[in-house]
Amino acid sequence: MTGLDALYQKDVLKLAAQATGAGKLADATKSVTVDNPLCGDRVTFDVRIGADGTIAAVGHTVKGCVLCQASASVIGANAKGETAVTLGDARDSLRAMLKQGAAAPAGAWAALATFAAVSGHKSRHECVLLPFEAVIQAAR
Amino acid sequence: MGAAESTQAFDVEAVRAQFPILRSLVHGRVPLHYLDNAATSQVPDAVLAAMRRHDETHRANVKRGVHFLAEAATDAYDAARGKVARYLNARADREVIFTSGTTGAINLVAHAFGATLKPGDEVVVSGLEHHSNLVPWQLLRDRSGIRLKFLPVTDEGRIDTGALDRVVSERCKLIAVTHVSNVTGAITDVPLIVRAARTVGARVLLDGAQRASHGPVDVQGLGVDFYAISGHKMFGPTGIGALWGRAEILSTLPPFLGGGEMIRTVTLEKSTWADIPARFEAGTPAITQAVGLGAAIDWHASVDNAAATIHTAKLAERVLDGLGAVGGKKRLDGGRLSAGRVRVIGPQTMERRFPVIAFAVDGAHPHDICQILDGHGVALRGGHHCAQPFHESRNLTGTTRASLALYNNAADVDALLTGLDDALGKLT
Numbered sequence: 001m002t003g004l005d006a007l008y009q010k011d012v013l014k015l016a017a018q019a020t021g022a023g024k025l026a027d028a029t030k031s032v033t034v035d036n037p038l039c040g041d042r043v044t045f046d047v048r049i050g051a052d053g054t055i056a057a058v059g060h061t062v063k064g065c066v067l068c069q070a071s072a073s074v075i076g077a078n079a080k081g082e083t084a085v086t087l088g089d090a091r092d093s094l095r096a097m098l099k100q101g102a103a104a105p106a107g108a109w110a111a112l113a114t115f116a117a118v119s120g121h122k123s124r125h126e127c128v129l130l131p132f133e134a135v136i137q138a139a140r
Numbered sequence: 141m142g143a144a145e146s147t148q149a150f151d152v153e154a155v156r157a158q159f160p161i162l163r164s165l166v167h168g169r170v171p172l173h174y175l176d177n178a179a180t181s182q183v184p185d186a187v188l189a190a191m192r193r194h195d196e197t198h199r200a201n202v203k204r205g206v207h208f209l210a211e212a213a214t215d216a217y218d219a220a221r222g223k224v225a226r227y228l229n230a231r232a233d234r235e236v237i238f239t240s241g242t243t244g245a246i247n248l249v250a251h252a253f254g255a256t257l258k259p260g261d262e263v264v265v266s267g268l269e270h271h272s273n274l275v276p277w278q279l280l281r282d283r284s285g286i287r288l289k290f291l292p293v294t295d296e297g298r299i300d301t302g303a304l305d306r307v308v309s310e311r312c313k314l315i316a317v318t319h320v321s322n323v324t325g326a327i328t329d330v331p332l333i334v335r336a337a338r339t340v341g342a343r344v345l346l347d348g349a350q351r352a353s354h355g356p357v358d359v360q361g362l363g364v365d366f367y368a369i370s371g372h373k374m375f376g377p378t379g380i381g382a383l384w385g386r387a388e389i390l391s392t393l394p395p396f397l398g399g400g401e402m403i404r405t406v407t408l409e410k411s412t413w414a415d416i417p418a419r420f421e422a423g424t425p426a427i428t429q430a431v432g433l434g435a436a437i438d439w440h441a442s443v444d445n446a447a448a449t450i451h452t453a454k455l456a457e458r459v460l461d462g463l464g465a466v467g468g469k470k471r472l473d474g475g476r477l478s479a480g481r482v483r484v485i486g487p488q489t490m491e492r493r494f495p496v497i498a499f500a501v502d503g504a505h506p507h508d509i510c511q512i513l514d515g516h517g518v519a520l521r522g523g524h525h526c527a528q529p530f531h532e533s534r535n536l537t538g539t540t541r542a543s544l545a546l547y548n549n550a551a552d553v554d555a556l557l558t559g560l561d562d563a564l565g566k567l568t
Contacts, residue, residue, distance in 0.1 A: 003167075004515040008508070008566055039507055039523035040531060040538050063537040065505035066567065127507065 006117035007124075008066065015114065016069035021076020025059030032138040036130050038123075041068055043131050045075075047138040055079050055087075055139055065127050067118060072131040074111045084139035091132040098125045150447035156547045158184040158439075170517035173552040178322050178496045178543030179521050180372045181353055183436070187376060190435030191428050201424055203401055217427050220434030221417070227437045228367060228384050229358040235390065237383040237420040238430055242349040243272040245368035245383035246316070248420060249345055250276035252393040253314065253366075259285030262311040264342075266291040266299045267533055268321050271526040273347045277316065291317065293530060297324030297486035304336040312342040319357075319367075320350040323527045323539065324486025325496035327351075334363040343389065349373055353545065354452070354494055355445040359384055371429065375545075376436035380429035383420070390416045397422040448546040455544050455553055456495035460484060462557040463499055481564070485539050495544035498525070501560075504567045506540040512566055516559035518552075 025031075025046035033044040041064035050056035058079045060072045079087065090109045096102035097116060104113030115128050156162050159182045166172050174182060194216055200209035202217045218233070225233045239245040257263075263277050267290055281288045289307050292300040299317055308315065315337045320327050330346065337344045345366035348357060353374040359367045366389075371380040395402055395413055399422035404412040413419045463482045481502040487493045501509060506522030513520050523538040524531045531538060542556055 004512060007511065013567075040528055041507075042537065065507040067508075068505075121511070124507070124511065 003117065003120055007121060009114070009117070011114045012066060012070045015073045015111070016066045018073050019062075019069060019076070020073045021058050021060055021079070022062070022072070023059050024061065025057055028059070028138075030138045030140075032134050034130060034134045034137065036064070036126050038126065039065075041065065041127070041130060043068065043072060043134045045072075045131065045134040045138045047079075047135065049139070054081050054083055058135060058138075060131065060134070062131070064130065065124075067115070067124055067127040068130055071115065071128045074109075074114075075131055075135050078108050078111070079135060079139075082139070084136050087132065087136045087139055091129065091136060094132065095125075095129060098128065149444050150451045150546075152451060152547065152549050155443065155448075156549065158186065159547055160185060160188075162547060166514070166517040166519075170515075171551075171555075173516070173518040173548075173555040175542040175544060175548065175552060175556060176519045176521050177353070177545040177548075178350055178373070178525075178541060180378070181375050181545050182547070183377065183432075184375055184439050186439045186442075187432050187435045190438075191377060191432040194428050194431045199428070202427055203418075213427055216431050216434075217425065220430040223434040223437045224369075224382050225384075227352075227356050227440075228369070228382075229356065229360050230384050231360065232387055234415070234417050235384055235387050237385065237390070237417045238425050239368075239381045239383050240379055240426070241370040241372065241381035242270075242347060242368040243276075243370075243381075245366075245381055246273055246345070246347065247276045248383055248396045249316075249366050249368075249385070250280045251396040252420065253343070253389075254280040254284060254286070255394050256392075257284060257286050257313055260287060260311060261313045262287045262289055262309060264289045264291060264307055264312055264315045264317075266317045267293045268297070268299055268324070268326075268530050269316075269318055269527065270322050270347060270349070271528070272349075273316055273318060273345075274529070286313075287311070293533065296326070296488075297321065298326040298492075299328050299333075301329045301332040301336075304332060308336045308340060308342070310340050312337070312340050314343045314345060316345040316366075317347070318350070319346040319348045320354075320494045320496070321486070321527075322350050322496060323498045323525050323530055323541070325350075325493040325498075325543075326487055327492045327494065330362050330364065350494060350496060354449065355440070365389055371433035371436065374433075374436055375439060376433040377429045380426045380433045382433075387416065390420070395419050395422070399423045401425075443546065452495045452544050452546055452548065453490050455548055455550065456490050456497060458550065458553045459495075459497050459542055459544070459556065460488065460490070462553065463497075463560075482560075485534065485536070496541065497543070498539040498541040500536055500539050501564065504564060506538040508567055509540045509560065509563045512563035513556070513559040516555055516562065518555050518559045520556070 028046035029049040044061040046059040093105040198212040200213040202214040343365040352369040367384040372378040402422040510522035
């Protein structure tokens with residue numbers, strides 16, 4: 001598989017198409033929009049915090065590329081029960097995978113391994129990380 | 141070689157041979173098809189050689205030294221200023237201020253000319269501007285209390301000069317607009333802008349970043365007051381550009397940056413200012429880059445610009461045709477581009493526009509398109525191209541932009557269209 005094919009592999013396209021968690025979340029505790037100043041992409045995450053202090057539900061609106069959509073979709077599928085701190089840990093693992101070639105995250109966030117091929121495309125790292133910035137800020 | 145590649149007057153392959161980077165392979169395997177010229181153009185051998193020769197034989201600081209190298213460097217720097225002045229048809233060399241680029245030039249005006257404005261005075265820009273001709277005026281507004289007003293943009297992607305009467309009031313002191321849009325490629329109707337400005341005694345600044353790469357500019361004929369250019373978009377090096385301004389205006393303005401070179405006398409209490417252009421060139425300038433810009437202008441003069449303009453216009457028509465933008469009737473053989481999914485954001489023909497072509501594709505993000513096209517060796521730009529307000533006005537996050545220079549050929553255009561077809565196949 002070439003670098004380009006790996007970047008746009010079926011799993012990535014599938015995640016983007018699934019768009020898990022896409023849409024506005026009613027009765028959100030907090031909503032945060034972040035922008036990528038380089039390209040103008042915009043991600044909004046609505047987060048509802050449950051009685052136990054963890055995330056009960058999320059909703060996202062993505063104006064962005066396939067990688068950004070797929071990343072938001074992974075979050076949409078896995079954010080329930082997380083906190084800003086644990087999401088931050090997942091984001092840090094993702095960042096280390098992208099920027100330092102670290103091993104892909106394990107456990108609940110193993111799906112982030114799908115983005116391993118993005119590590120070779122520095123200009124696209126932010127596309128994958130942007131949804132995490134939004135959801136982490138919304139979960140605080 | 142097709143008709144679009146070479147005419148009797150213009151041999152594009154001979155031009156291409158002078159740009160070493162065009163012989164390179166992308167990712168070590170596919171030929172480069174460089175269509176990101178609106179962001180930065182490539183540099184011919186003559187410019188590379190001139191800069192190397194300068195640093196090998198004439199490198200020294202300018203203006204102050206009396207030794208051989210200092211005088212040689214000063215001569216080279218001054219000669220470069222003269223070349224820019226002639227390229228822009230300035231009345232005098234001293235009307236050319238070297239800057240870091242168009243952004244630096246516009247910021248210079250925003251500070252120096254801006255210092256003469258009073259709260260309530262108005263500066264008019266348009267909704268089509270590059271951020272470099274918007275943000276400096278926002279900053280001026282915030283620090284001085286001027287009012288910022290906006291000319292709208294037509295559906296075709298042109299500055300709506302029909303709104304001049306409504307937007308330009310007696311309080312207007314400056315109209316600052318792009319000469320050629322870095323998104324739509326549209327040429328601004330400058331005479332109407334100038335006429336509206338003169339009616340109320342306002343000045344006119346043109347952002348010439350996208351225009352200057354396509355041949356000499358006649359600032360006197362345009363009738364404007366300030367003109368800003370970037371060397372790196374006109375086959376010169378990065379880090380150098382110029383502001384042209386009417387001498388009678390520049391001479392009345394206070395300095396922007398303080399430091400060496402720009403003073404007449406300095407005491408511990410106060411300083412007085414040098415005449416133009418030195419007043420606006422504080423510190424050691426980008427000497428080698430200025431020499432490179434001068435060499436780029438010399439190089440451009442060696443090209444038949446009229447033939448080059450026809451050449452790039454033909455290529456641009458080929459792009460527009462391929463994108464299905466011409467009347468919506470054209471189609472690629474077996475391709476998906478005919479399905480109406482590609483929209484050119486800007487004029488649909490080459491009338492009154494330059495070969496900067498931005499387009500939106502339904503269901504495909506510009507960055508994804510650019511990434512896949514990169515795999516074909518095609519260098520494009522995706523995003524808002526530092527024109528976020530314009531894109532938001534069209535409800536677009538971004539567009540994909542192909543921008544042509546005189547060294548592009550039909551193979552570049554074909555690679556673009558083939559790659560785009562591949563991208564749509566992959567992404568949808």
